[in-house]
Amino acid sequence: MNGSGDGDGSPPQVIDFLAASEHRIETLRVLVEQGTVTRRDVRSEVDASRSTVRRTLEGFLERGWVESTTDGYRITPAGELMVDVFGQFVERVERVETYTPLLRWLPPSALDVDLAWLEGGTLTVATEADPYAPAQTQTETVRTAERFRGFLPAIERDGTELVHDRITAGELTASIVVSPAVSETVRSDPFEELLREQLATGRLDVFVSPDPLPYYLGLPDEDGVEIGGMDDDGIPRALLQSTNDDLRRWGEETFESARADAERLTEGDL
Incomplete structure (x- = not known):
């Protein structure tokens, strides 16, 4: 009626x-x-x-x-x-709209989290005026953290050199899961020697995922989490930084699960 x-x-x-x-x-x-x-x-x-x-x-x-x-x-x-x-319903629509700049760069259903966990996070998005903003924000995290765990779906030289300098100086301990493509890249110049020196310190663990990684994941120190989406060329397009406890726990569980399925990369593999 x-x-x-x-x-x-x-x-x-x-x-x-x-x-x-x-x-x-x-x-x-x-x-x-x-x-x-x-x-x-x-x-x-x-x-x-x-x-x-x-x-x-x-x-x-x-x-x-x-x-x-x-x-x-x-x-x-x-x-x-x-x-x-x-x-x-309106709240969920607003959340999707707010975080679409990140979600658009992720494969469907790749980010299996409650959208409410994203609330309050800081979103850095690449723009025409500042296309490298997400990458620079990621670099700043690595520059200040004392311990870092995460996924690396792609790699670039400046960030690699920063991590190398901090690890060999005893300032950073890291455990990372890399994609198969990154595993191939680090076995070639100029990355191979840098990685070899880092592995020799015992302060870096590298694990190679059997499958491509759907996003960047960063777990700096003991709190906070970073999730990044990138384009087909591996260039970061959006980065979410959050201190949400539920999202941090999800990040830790996701990292540990991926690490358990990955194969350790050693100096002898280089």
Whole structure:
């Protein structure tokens, strides 16, 4: 039953009914806060005309989200649930939109985490004006950490030299899982000698994954986590830095699982 012409109540049409007008969402929130309201009450809280308020409340009546009383309109349990469910939906959409600059560079379902864990993180994105911002941020982490664990899907010389200098100086201990492509790269000049010197210190462990790595993962020191997406050329395009405890635990579990499946690279392999 729907005399307002807004659909038959299927989920997409209900979402469209609510999302099509801020007035409807605001009116539902007023009802949640006040319980029972008159049309005048709604108009005092929502910037809408008399006819808009009337049509909105009639639409809610037809959907069973409110009921008519002698005092006005009262929200029903179904209406309260709809506000809660729609609010969660909006929050999830906002999270996806916020982190799309990272998610777009990851394979489908590669990042098996609760999107809520990404909240509060710092996102660094490559732009036309600053295309190397994510890579520079990653480098700064390696420059300041005393211990580092993570995935390296790709490699470049400047970062490798920085890690080499810090490890051979006794300033950094690292354990990394590299992709098969990186494993081939480090066996050639100029990386081979740099890696050999690092392995000789006993402060670096390298493991070769049997499969390509879907993203960059960084676990600096004892807290915090970094997740990076890159393009087909291995250039970092977006980097998320977070101190979320759940995301850090996920990162540690993901790293340990990948390391267990990988093969250790030794000096004799070079």
